[in-house]
Amino acid sequence: MLRPESPQEDRISTLFWIMFGGCLVGLGVVAAFLLLGWLRRHRPGLPGGGGDNAGSGIVIVLGVAVPIVVLSALFWYSDLHALNATAAPAAGSGQLQVEVTGHQWFWEVRYPGTEAVTANEIHIPAGVGVELIAKTADVIHSFWVPRLARKIDMIPGHPNRIELYARDPGIYRGRCSEFCGLQHANMQLLVVAESQQQFQRWLADMGAPAAEPAGAHANRGRGLFLENACAGCHTIRGTAATGTLGPDLTHLGSRLTLGAGTLRNTTGDLAAWVLDPHQAKPGNRMPRLSLPKSDFNDLIAYLETLR
Amino acid sequence: MAIEVYTPTARRRVDRLDAIWTERPGLLGWLTTVNHKRIGLLFFFTSLAFFAAGGVEALLIRTQLAGPGLGVVSPSVFNQLFTVHGVTMIFLFVIPMGIGAFGNYLLPLMIGARDLAFPRLNMLSYWFFLASGCFIYAGLLMGDGPDQGWFSYVPLADREFSPGLGVDFYALGLIFNSMSTTATATNLIVTTFKARAPGMSLNRMPLFCYAQLAVSFVLVFALPALTVDLVFLELDRRLGFQFFEPANGGSTLLWQHLFWIFGHPEVYAIILPAMGIATSIIPAFAQRKMIAFPLVALAELLVGFIGFGVWAHHMFAVGMPTVTAIFFAGATLMVVIPSTIQIFAWTTTVAMGTPVFATPLLFIGGFIALFVTGGLSGIMFAAIPFDQAVTDTYFVVAHFHFIIFGAAVFPLLGGMYFWFPKVTGRMYNEPLGKASFWLAFLGTWLTFFPMHIVGLLGMTRRVYTYQPGLGWDAYNLAETIGSYLLAAGLVLIAVNLCLSLVRGPIAGPNPWHAPTLDWATPSPPPEFNFPVIPRVRSAYPMWDADDRLDDRRRLEDGELLFDAGHQMPATTVRDADLDEILKLPTESASPLLVALPVTLVFVMLLTSHYIGAGLCGALALVALAGWHSREPQAA
Amino acid sequence: MTSFEAAGARPRSLPNGWWGMLVFVAGEATLFGCLIGSYFYVRLQSVHWPQGGIEPKGVLVPIVLVAALASTSIFMQLASAAGVREHAGAAVAALLVALVVQSGYFAFEVHDFRADLAAFSPHDNGYASIYYTLLGADHAHVALGLLLNAWVLLRLLGGLTRYRLNALRAVTLYWHAVNVITLVVTATILSPSA
């Protein structure tokens, strides 16, 4: 929020600094009064004590008149001017839509009008306003990428929208900011802003089904994936795996993180994750898999191919 | 300490009152007491115990968050800790401490009454409080504590996502707790209305009492919203109702609206007793009448009143229509004004008086600094776009801890020092008191101020851990160190007061030359508070020396003595004219006998024994009938 | 005047018990305010009302019943006034009339409630949930009022004391409040669907 990357966030940041300045003044005035009292301690008879009604004027001016004016000004500035500049887009107004659905505890990301499905990672073209539709599959989550936009709650039966905009290409962190249960802390996401061409290529890749695994190990791994519990929860498009409880894994290998930002997506971390998902993210919904070592290696080899 | 008397007649009269009012000694006396001071002490020590528990929870939370990726407690335990920490501090500490202990003990003394309007109800309220607190903690101790956060949003709190008993402990416990709070609030309202000393018309009522009155009204009108909400939740969870199920025509936002209709006024109920205490301490130590007294009195009421119209600012990120959000943003800004009135009245009084910065006033100075800081960050939430950016981050955590720890608890701590001589008859240790203030004050800043910054950096609330490299580590470590400093400051207060209880010099009735009637009584006050009911001619009765001399004369003459049994005068609501003579009940086991079956009702509901709950409810009615068969009689 | 202890003389203004009851019913009114607010909140979210094809309630019977209940406010007030004038017998008589009418109302409503339950269940949808909860809360308050009245009646048969008079005046206020609440609740339930 302090390093804004979008016009909306610029507004919010400016608003903050204005209010922060006001706060310093307010705090300064009160501190000055207290200091004055401190200087006058133990000194009866100083002029300025006044009668019963002395000082009421100060209270009326500083306690009523000035605040009413200042706060009314803030009200109109923030809740008209700034609010309308950061307002949610009307439904269907964006040239690009992305639909993000919160799950305990990961983010499902879809691009309406395309086949693309991914998780925990939103790609957008830099410099283009994207209409983000926020939904939830279970409890209330809240979508928040501090450097790009205000947050928006994901409420059951009540889809919400915000505009997601990144001025420059880059990777922006976000996290769930409404408490959503045991692993609320590990429900993070990344927004990857890239050039329009890169984005279009990425989107096309995401829309494609998984490639056929190359090599015997990976091929065996696919079999294991489909035979074991994996396929019951995960979808890999182009295979018989169509579970919906966990994130879509069709292009798992292309993502930067695992477990909604819990681990980096490296071979070692992937193996550690599949071996015991509860090590890094205790209590998440993915069960521990007990496979012989060779099977396990093949499974990982297969998952590595999902790019 | 005995009452100063100068003639045998007066002595005889005081002895007679003593004989009438003195309750049974020993444990049985404490179980059956109806005396507001004893009940106040019970509330005090019980809520203090819950404060200690909530403090330990806070330290565990801070220890877990001292660095990234720590494993001091498991995520499940962490979630229970912050949920129970919130519930404890709000429902089991600040409110019972503010009205149950401070209000109960001091309000009758300040208005020149001998007890609350409904002494037995007062004791019942204590039993409900104790039982509901134990009820909520039973869940935590059984490892099945509530873990859905203190505002318990559905659907997370529905049975599907919180299948254990934790949410039920929370919901039933809070319904039970609000019965206690409502009873105390009702009692305080009627007492302030009807039991003020003759002459104490509304314009002469101490500001402390205005604050207590405001809190009580806030609670009476806010708690029903919570009760309704919790009943909906339990009906959904246990009996399959559809209040919060959007697929079946319910609404998840209904929970949030009802919760915050209660929740935001509750925040003001938390801060108001503190404001009352500040307005007691400041004139005593500035040795000057409060500046803008009528404005301050009304401001205390207005804080509570306008506080009912701001609830949806907790929900600006839910995507409600802009036009509805506007109403709450506007009210949120203007609810600041009653507070600015008070802040400038306090600071101007200090600045224009001849202040003595003894420990209680130091705590109030600290309170003002913390309140202004937390208040200014609170103003920011009325700017909807900014609120939408920082809500549910540590910025909010910082803000409300400045308010409901810094601003609400510092005056309670200062008040403990201030009234320590009144309650115990002994003075506390001043150097230790100052040291404890600075430790607690600096600890508070170090704990809570960096939270603003990590919040702005993107750290969200209620995370049991975070990753390294986000730039949050140093701030979090500082916060944890601060929390231990703060704890040390609080322990030092306890040490000071415990030592002074034994070794402190004798204080006398009014060591501060304070202006309110609580200081007219000996320290500690006798069970009947006042041998003769004082007559009041200003808002600062102890500074009207003639009137207090007149009290002494009236004791000789037996005027306004009321010594034919447990008697107390009732006065009219507006102008406190003598109205009738009340006979108050004497000690009674009935409150305990009612509280026991009511507690069982909640246990039965928790364990789904609905028939058993009905039977226990019937038992409670029988006990109530027994209660009301014993009518207060003239002695 | 033997019935009041000498200390108190006649009460000049309303007793503490009445004020306590006033605060209590103010809280209960807020409770119903929240319930009714929830009713309309759920209703505004809904395209059809009542939801799920539930038949709206008939208008006539509830209105007659509520009118009967409201009339007991008069008898309660009479009982209270008789008590203040120390006419214990008149107070008992008026209270008895009120109690009979209130009991009749309650019996009818319980019957009605059971008939509703046979037609649709509170599990059906949001409307059913709030309908039963709102009505149930109202009936519970009537039931509590019946218990209070029965108790006060029983005590008054043993003679009039200040304590019992205070109870009578407080219970009278309680019934006024319950009657108003019942009126509003009924109006809410019967309010036409747009």
Next chain:
Amino acid sequence: MTRRLEALQWFGLFGGALAWTAQLVLGFGLAQGACSTGGSRLGIGTAVPQLALTAGAALITVLAGVAALAVAVATREGSHDGPPPIGRRRFLALGAVAANVLFLAIILNTGLLAAYQFPCRQS
């Protein structure tokens, strides 16, 4: 005269508060109704009802403020700490003047901006 002063004092004290309560409850209710599925058919989705409500509430608040001011002027000989009922009336009237200013500010701020922010859109 005293009875009128008494009535003015209580009206001054509660007038603004009640006006704001009515504006908040009705204004929020109307807005909520106008912007929700079930309520959008009621034809209240315009700024006009909000403006009318705001004007009414503001008028009552101004009157209450004037009443409080009148009481304060009528009791200027007394002190707010003085004997009742004069002292009490002055005391409550002085507070009520400030309170009504405050309520007027809330009513006008929220009412006008709420009217401006129609039609409905998600915040």
